[in-house]
Amino acid sequence: MAMATALVTGGSSGIGLAFAHALAARGDDLVLVARDGSRLDVAAQQLRARHGVAVETLPADLSDPAGIRTVEAFIDAHEIDVLVNGAGFAAHADLLDADWSGHAGALTAMALAVLVLSGAAGRQMVRRGAGGIVNVASVNALIDADVYSATKRWVVSYTEALAGRLAGTGVHATVVLPGWARTNYHAAAGMRRPRLPGWAWVEPEQVAAEALAALDAGRVQVTPKAIWRAAAWALRHGPVGLSRLVASKVRSGHDRQGAR
Structure with a gap:
């Protein structure tokens, strides 16, 4: 029986790498996509050694449309059974900034890439009558703080x-909405991690495991960890003022972290 192949964007670190390990552990061969080719190579070597699967690397900057086209062309030319759109980065700049290039890059990497790559994978999966797509969102989607939450x-x-x-x-297709996860997300953006108690953080491995379980079960949305499911419920069903209050605190936190 032919092995399944999973393509993971953002697959060199954080939640994307956790997805890669979870998929490899069940026997899927991998294609890892990220900007940094050297980090991709390190991740690929680790995955091959630990799980004994085939791992191909595809360096591409998804904040650039040319990078998106590179990955789209790869998908068009190869049979992909599972697509995980995990590439992303902090995008918390002021909405009134005159330099909007950061906002444009965030929208390209975390929205346009999801649209184009899901479309490419979805077309071939439909022709075969099988496949799965996981898109990584965030509990931040439930507040209105900045370009990141809007995206x-x-x-x-x-x-x-x-x-x-x-x-x-x-x-x-499944979308996963993690709360704050233990990744290099904040460090990569030059931000301090929020001062949350240890029990509030969600591990990347839990995010990947719950998202893949939801995909297998045909569930469209999943929020890993009970505390974040409760928070998501409150933000969806509580008073409008609650989400605005949270958004205001998130914005002020980003301002303080960015000023260090």
Whole structure:
């Protein structure tokens, strides 16, 4: 029986790398996509040694449309059974900044890339009648703080739409909304980690495990860890003022962290 192949963007670190390990542990061969080729090579070597699967690397900057086209062309030329759109980065700059290039890069990497790559993978999966797509959003999608939260809300809405389009095809789409996860997300952006108690953090491995379980079960949305499921419920069903208050605190926190 042929091995399944999973393509993971953002696969060299953090949640993306956790997905790669989870998929390799069940026997899937991998294609890892990220900007940094050397970090990709380190991750690939680790995955091959630990799981004994084939791992291909595909360096591409998804904040650049040319990078998106590179990965789209790869998908068009290869059979992909699972796609994980995990590439992302902090995008918390002031919405009134005159230099909007950072905002544009965030929208390209975390929205346009999700749209294009999900479309490319989805078309071939539908032809085969099987496959799965996981898009990584965030609990931040449920507040209105900045470009990051707005982009992640788009990912949630898009995945809901995609799941509807795929209904009855044998292909499933799931969006995962992690809370604060123990990754290099804040360090990469030059920000301090929020001062949360240890029990509030979610491990990347739990994010990947719960997202893949939801995909296998045909569930469209999943929020790992009980505390974050409760927070997501409150933000969705509580008073509008609650989400605005949280968004205000998040914005002020980013301002303080960025000023160090």
